[in-house]
Amino acid sequence: MNPKYNGELIGPGGKNIRKMKEDFGIENIDLDNDGTISILGSAASTDACAEYIKLRTTEPEVRDVAQSSTELRERTHAHPTPSQHTTTDPRTPD
Secondary structure, X not given: OOHHHHHHHHOHHHHHHHHHHHHHOOOXXXXXXXXXXXXXXXXXXXXXXXXXXXXXXXXXXXXXXXXHHHHHHHHHOOOOOHHHOOOOOOOOOO
């Protein structure tokens, strides 16, 4: 992990580390200045916590951003299905 994220992961007064330990059932999380992370807990909890940390600290690559904006554009401009169309004639009472 890029060590520039250490402060964000730790949080003010260790708040984020404590929350991750509680949420994932982790015994301990150590962050070194070189970006090495050590997580102590069960296999399932350490895997889940490591994935969470990875998602929070991985910088998106240009292709990831481009793909995301393309997907967003496609969803935004998608045509609704007939069941999604609702029209109300203002002259007709409900």
